[in-house]
Amino acid sequence: MSATITDEQEILSGEAVAIDVQPVGFVLRAAGALIDMALGIVLFIAVTWVQVWLMSEGLLTEHTFRILMICAAVLSFLVLPITVEVATRGRSLGKLAVGGRIVRIDGGAITFRHTFIRALVGVLEVYMTFGGAAVITGALTARSQRLGDLVAGTYSQRVRTPALPAHQPYLPPSLAGWASIADVARMPDRLARRISQFLAHAQRLSPAARAGVAQELAAEARSFVSPVPAVSAEELLLGITVLRREREKTALTNADDRAERLSGRRIRL
Known part of the structure; x- marks a missing residue:
């Protein structure tokens, strides 16, 4: 599936669906990079210590050392990051700690080519400049991309996001009596979806916009409700949504029970 970049925070999929993406922020990305740098440096020091010990024991010559x-150095600063990112598909220890993953600009998974370019350029901008070049480019780019990302066409995408609380509409107390006698017909999918989206985001709207949208949706929904209660437009939308949800849930439960009973009869036969 192909994808098209529409802006810095959105990717347009092949089905023309806008996919919201969240790059890892500059501070978190720097923290993850420090963890990865520390891992490479620790490995380099450990290997160097072993070589120094072997040389002191006379097992290595100066040229071999x-x-x-x-x-x-190649193993610690080039082979290690390439191996880790290829094996984890863009997630190193540092990126795992900050909840990020290296992906292509179009949101796809990186390949060996992307990882090799990032690691090769990283030797120059991260280790040879002590991270100075990476800090400058990361601070000046919208997605906190370092020079290696710009060359390879990648960025760090956030994959650990806080879970949003589920929106559960409730039946207003003023509609308790109406709900027991109301008849709500099935509405068009588009209208039902618009009502659901409005109720989920109503608190983010200004009072005037909230009232206007509620009035517009209620005017379209009244033809599917009998009797129409004398309540505000938003209360009517809440009542319709809750009532339809409860009745559809009951219908599905009854259908499952009926199918289970029929299945039991067939087994006995």
């Missing part, structure tokens, strides 16, 4: 030091 220099060659192995270069190999240790």
Whole structure:
């Protein structure tokens, strides 16, 4: 499935559906990078210590020690990050800690090519400049991309987001009596979806806009309700939504029970 970038916070999928994306912020990304840097440095120090011990025991010559030091640097600062990101599909220890994942600009999974470019450029901008180049580019780009991301066409996407509380409409007390006698017909899917979206986001609207949208939706929904209660437009929408939800839930439960009874009869036969 192809995707098109529409702006800095949105990706348009092949079905023309806007997908909201959240890049990892500059501070969190810097914290994750420090963890990854520390891991590479610790590995380099550990390998170097082993080589120094071998040299002190006379098991390594000076020329061999220099060659192995270069190999240790390549292993710690190039091979390690490439291996980890390829194996975890964009999630290193630091990114796991801050809830991020390296993805392509279009939101797809990275490949070895992307990881290799990021790691190769990272040696220059992260280790050789002590992170200075990465800090500058990360602070100046909208998605906190470092130079390696800009070259490879990647960024760090947030994959750990706080769970939003589920919106559960409630039946207003003024409609308790009406609910026992009301007849609410099935509404068009588009209208039902608009009502549900309005109730979920009504508190974010200004009072004037909230009242206007409620009046418009209530005018469309009144033809599916009998009798129409003498309440405000928003209360009417709440009553319709709750009543339809409860009755559809009851209908599904009854259908499941009926299917289970029929299935039991067939088994006995």
